[in-house]
Amino acid sequence: MNKAEILFDAITNVRPELIEEAHAYRFRRRTARWAVPRLAAAACIALLVTAVWWSGFFAMGGSAGDNYSGGSGWYGAGGNVDGSDGGSASPDSGNGSDQQGSPIGDSPPDPGANLYTVTAQVLEVREDGLLVEVLSGDGELLHQTLLLPAAALTGTAEAGDVVNVTWSGEIDWEREPPVLLGEITVETVQPKT
Amino acid sequence: MEDIQIVDLYWQRDERAIRETDMKYGAFCHRVAMNILRSFQDSEECVSDTYGRCWDTMPPQRPGSLRAYLGAIIRNLSISRYRASRAQKRFGGAEVLLSELSDCIPAPDNMEKQLEAVELSGYISDWLVRLSAEDRALFLRRYWYGDSVKDLAEEMGVRPNALTKRLLQMRERLRHCLEKEGVSI
Incomplete structure (x- = not known):
């Protein structure tokens, strides 16, 4: 029996109450925060494409109303049913594109909406940044060691400090330890005792 | 019943x-x-x-x-x-599980106690109790129930890659804990 199998056997015999607890435990399902900006971007693109498509659609409706007497009935807003003044529908249909486009332009970006904060303990102050261990804020990152690159860092901290780390939520997982991306703010919440 | x-x-x-x-x-x-x-x-x-x-x-x-x-x-x-x-x-299932568990084997330098599986179970249980409920459940769902990383990641709503790293860290923590206790296998 090799050592891994001994461990396997040992794990087999852990206390029964732990087995029951693990069975009953329901993981808190969460959306990875660094996925949110990507999803938001995808949603914006989809909205934009839809808006452009609709604006083109209504613009086409207006011109059809001009050219074909009464022929724009199927567009709905394209013209009058009796065809007496199909051209009069053009301004309405032209406005359609504005109405579709305006909500996008009227929504100012909220720079704070996608920021993400975790509480972490500074393990080491290095030349290239702060090495921290996440203490709370997100189960996926819990106990994760992360590097906060010095170049992107606002605020200072000492080894042993407990800090709040706020950043865009993006992480480069390919590096070891994983590195936070974007601008990072560090605020000491509990200095080293 | x-x-x-x-x-x-x-x-x-x-x-x-x-x-x-x-x-x-x-x-x-x-x-x-x-x-x-x-x-x-x-x-x-x-x-x-x-x-x-x-x-x-x-x-x-x-x-x-x-x-x-x-x-x-x-x-x-x-x-x-x-x-x-x-x-x-x-x-393949056991191969993967055993391969991952190899990470938990304490280094031979710290050999002090050669334990039976039952005693080792006690150390592992004690270590599990000190973990957060989620980490404990995660470790047992992976290494006791044998659930796949993919399924667990899906259940938790995280990426398999991130979960793999988290499990690796847990195995390393278990190894450190066993080494600290002077346990050898």
Whole structure:
């Protein structure tokens, strides 16, 4: 029996109450925060494409109303049913594109909406940044060691400090330890005792 | 039916005990065996053997948690089957689990205590108790129940890659803990 199998056997015999607890435990399902900006971007693109498509659609409706007497009935807003003044529908249909486009332009970006904060303990102050261990804020990152690159860092901290780390939520997982991306703010919440 | 009633049936030598066990824990037993053996036929045989082992051991045994009792039996039977057929490299599930568990083996420099599996279980249980509930559940779902990283990641809503790293860190923490205790395997 090799050592891994001994461990396997040992794990087999852990206390029964732990087995029951693990069975009953329901993981808190969460959306990875660094996925949110990507999803938001995808949603914006989809909205934009839809808006452009609709604006083109209504613009086409207006011109059809001009050219074909009464022929724009199927567009709905394209013209009058009796065809007496199909051209009069053009301004309405032209406005359609504005109405579709305006909500996008009227929504100012909220720079704070996608920021993400975790509480972490500074393990080491290095030349290239702060090495921290996440203490709370997100189960996926819990106990994760992360590097906060010095170049992107606002605020200072000492080894042993407990800090709040706020950043865009993006992480480069390919590096070891994983590195936070974007601008990072560090605020000491509990200095080293 | 409650566990205690099922155990009573075993003690009364009532064959309904096996039927009730299968109804309540059949899927669970299959899942644990499948996670190790990755073979439906072998898992089926292990589950049947598990019921037989229950019949043989109750009485005198009166387990408090039938799930843990059945799970321990089926894990033992499945790993035995794996060992018997290891040369054939048939069972990918156990290969992966054992390979990951190799990370938890303490370094030989710290050899002080050569432990039996039962004692080692005590250390691991103590270590598990000190973890957060989520970490504890995660570790056991992976290494006791044998659930795949992919399934666990999906359940938790995280990326498999991130979960793999988290599990690696947990194994390293277990290794550190065992080394700190001067445990050797």
